[in-house]
Every structure is written in C-alpha cells, then in structure tokens.
Amino acid sequence: MAAADFSRLIAAAADTIAAHADELTALDQAIGDGDHGLNMKRGFEAVRAEADAFSAKPLPDALKAVGTKLVMTVGGASGPLFGTLFMALGKDLPPAPDRAALTTALGKAIEAVAARGKSQPGQKTMLDVLQPVYEALAQGKTAGEIADAADQAAEATVPMKALRGRASFLGERSIGHMDAGARSTALLVRAVAEAIEGI
Amino acid sequence: MSNVGIVIVSHSPLVAEGTADMVRQMVGDEVPLAWCGGNGHGGLGTSVEAIMGAIDKAWSDAGVAILVDLGGAETNSEMAVEMIGEPRSHRIVVCNAPIVEGAVMAATESSGGASLKEVVATAHELSPS
Numbered sequence: 001m002a003a004a005d006f007s008r009l010i011a012a013a014a015d016t017i018a019a020h021a022d023e024l025t026a027l028d029q030a031i032g033d034g035d036h037g038l039n040m041k042r043g044f045e046a047v048r049a050e051a052d053a054f055s056a057k058p059l060p061d062a063l064k065a066v067g068t069k070l071v072m073t074v075g076g077a078s079g080p081l082f083g084t085l086f087m088a089l090g091k092d093l094p095p096a097p098d099r100a101a102l103t104t105a106l107g108k109a110i111e112a113v114a115a116r117g118k119s120q121p122g123q124k125t126m127l128d129v130l131q132p133v134y135e136a137l138a139q140g141k142t143a144g145e146i147a148d149a150a151d152q153a154a155e156a157t158v159p160m161k162a163l164r165g166r167a168s169f170l171g172e173r174s175i176g177h178m179d180a181g182a183r184s185t186a187l188l189v190r191a192v193a194e195a196i197e198g199i
Numbered sequence: 200m201s202n203v204g205i206v207i208v209s210h211s212p213l214v215a216e217g218t219a220d221m222v223r224q225m226v227g228d229e230v231p232l233a234w235c236g237g238n239g240h241g242g243l244g245t246s247v248e249a250i251m252g253a254i255d256k257a258w259s260d261a262g263v264a265i266l267v268d269l270g271g272a273e274t275n276s277e278m279a280v281e282m283i284g285e286p287r288s289h290r291i292v293v294c295n296a297p298i299v300e301g302a303v304m305a306a307t308e309s310s311g312g313a314s315l316k317e318v319v320a321t322a323h324e325l326s327p328s
Contacts, residue, residue, distance in 0.1 A: 075238030077271035
C-alpha cells in the first residue's frame, strides 16, 4: 500500500472517531464508565499526529505502530483491545495483501482480541461486530455491504446482555443499550471500507 | 532486593497510593513496591506506559506480583507484561485478588522471603472462585 493511501486510512479512522466521540461517550455513560469517546479520540488523534512516519513504513510495520500507539494512549481497556487488533493485523498481513490474505489476517486478529479480552462473540462487545465483518469479507461482499453488516451487527448488540467489561456489572440492565465498543468498531469498519474503495 | 516486588494498579491514583501506604505500614521497605493509577491525562483509568514504569521500579529478580482493581486495569497490566517481553515477563504475574487485601497479604508473604508462586497463591486465596 502506498504511503498516501495509508495516510488516508488513518485520517478516515481518526475523522470518524472524532465526529462521533460524543455519541460514543453517551453510549458508554449508559452502561459503562463513560470514557470511551474521549479515550478513543485521544488515541486516534495520537495516531494521526504520527501519520506521516507510520505511513512511510511497510504495511505490517505501519499497522503494528498504530496498534502500539493506541495501547499507549487510549488509557482504558479499549487501548489494549483495539491495539491488539491492529498489532495482530500487522503481524499476519503481507506487505501487499489481497482479499484472501486480509480475511485470514482478520480471523487471526479476532482470535487475538478475544484472547486479550477473555471474551467471545455473543457477550456484547466489539467481537460482535468483528465476527460478522470477517464473515462478510470471507463471503466476497463489497465494501459497502461489509460496512452495512458492521452497522447491523452493532445494532444487534442492543438486546444483548453484557457478559464482559464494565457493562456486565449491570447484568439485565445492560439490555436495551448499544455496546460502545461495537459502535466504534462499526464506525472504523465503515471509514476504512469506504476509504479503501476510493483507493 | 531478593523479595518479590509488588505493583498496585488502580483506575484511581488515590486508591493506588492509599493501598501502597497500607502495604508500607505492614512491610516497611523490605519489599520493592510501586503503584500507578489514572489514565495519564488527569482522568480515571490505567496507562500501559505507567504500569511498565511501575514494574521497572518494583523489579526484583524474584519476580513481581501485580494487584489490580477493575477489568481495564487487568487488561492493561497484561498488555504491559507482554510489551516488557521475555525473559522478564515469565517472572511477572497479574493476580486475581481484591486490590487492597491482595496487596497487603501478598506483600506480607513476600517480606518473609516467599517465592513468586507462594506470593501469588496467597493473593489468590482471597478471591472467591
């Protein structure tokens, strides 16, 4: 991937998180500790600040650098979780991946996130978006269809009962609210899918 | 220092520091001890960078036991251990125990010269399972 293209992906990701930071915080205030929007914004702005340096690296190293930066700057459990997602993608992707390589790497990255969070799909977390995105990618869906699948999957966390994270303390009361991490994951998927389609 | 080090990681710097005070009251300076709390930007939270720093500060060749409060503190501590990497990561354990009681009991065990395994087991005994 050309440096300019990776820069565009970083900008698209940071833009969508910044634009939705208040919404993410509101979701997290409903059933969590209310810091998700601010934490994610801080992390992605820190990534944006180093976009030029990161984009100059080969794709695997660039993704690892993004993940490490998120780990160091987000300041909540989302830091290691989103950081692990990007670091694991960097570990498994070749420098110029095709769809098959991206699918394989995303599958492994989802396993890494599940291990980091000691979680699995169905527990009202970001995994509930990542897993359908992986399936849509594997089924050859278009970028637009993958982004739609991510939005629907985030929406589908509303009736779920949280079994991991701060929301799980609320038990039944977590039902009826969208998981903030699922929403931010869907936002990132749409931003990246649309940016990649434009490349 | 040959006694196992203790690291306290809370979302709140006040909780972390207060817990460390209680540990010091029990064991004085016989145990390497460090604490961190807060997201590094003035808010509640935990910082991987700060946790790595605390592990360095409390480092002992006998190992380090980390006591945490809520989920994010555990996830960030596990991330910090992974980023510190081998070979030291094999001698760092994130304990499953209540932070205050766990830290005081683990430090007391450590002050008697117990191994990392014994210190961690003492902390874990406090956790309902």
